[in-house]
Amino acid sequence: MFAAFPLLALPVLVYNLVALTLTGGFSAVDAPARMAEALFTIRMASNIDWSVSLGDLLLAAALVVLFIELLKSTTSRGVAIINHALSMILFIICLVQFLLAPAFATSTYFLITVMVLLDVLAGFIVTIVAARRDIDFSGGDA
Template sequence: MFAALPLLALPVLAYNLVALTLAGGFSSVEANIRMAEPLFNIAMTSTAQWPVTLGDILIAAGLIVLFIELLKSTTSRRTAIVNHALSMLLFVACLVEFLLAPAFATSTFFLLTLMVLLDVLAGFIVTIVTARRDVGFGVDPD
């Protein structure tokens, strides 16, 4: 049953937890500041410092999870269909949060929402293409 859950819910849930810990919760406009604060710096070989933010980490985690989700969508098991439906529900929830809650009107959450949309589209497209290959249409021999 856990295989049917969309893994992209993890970075979205992490963003929700960050948004809820802000003063004002979902109505806070400080989420953009929290996402852009450098957590640590990585020294590059060019002697430059690369500041890594919470938003960067969430986007990187989302991309890794999106790759795994795309691999999962190539299976034709029943859990894949449930996964697609749950991914669609996750996309609707993300879209509502993005449009209605000020704490979610950030580039980081927009990109996470876009990843969820791509997961939904890729899942349905892969399922349709796979189902089309499984159905054989015979040619009428005249």
């Protein structure tokens, strides 16, 4: 049953937890500042400091999870349909949060929402293509 769980819910959950820790919760307007605040810096070979923020780490993790989700969508097991349905519900939740809650009106959350949408679209498209290949046209005189 774990295969049916949309893994992109994890970055969404982490963002929700961060939003809940803000003053004002989901109504907080300082979420962009929290996402952009540097967590640590890395000295690059060019002698420039690269500041890594919470939003950067969250987006990097979401990209890795999106890759795993795209790999999962290529399976044609029955559980994939449940995964697609749950991914669609997750996208609707993300879209509502992005549009209605001030703490979610950030570029970081927008890009996570786009990743969830891409997971939904890729899942449906891959399933349709796989189903078209599974159709047997034997018995015809073509």
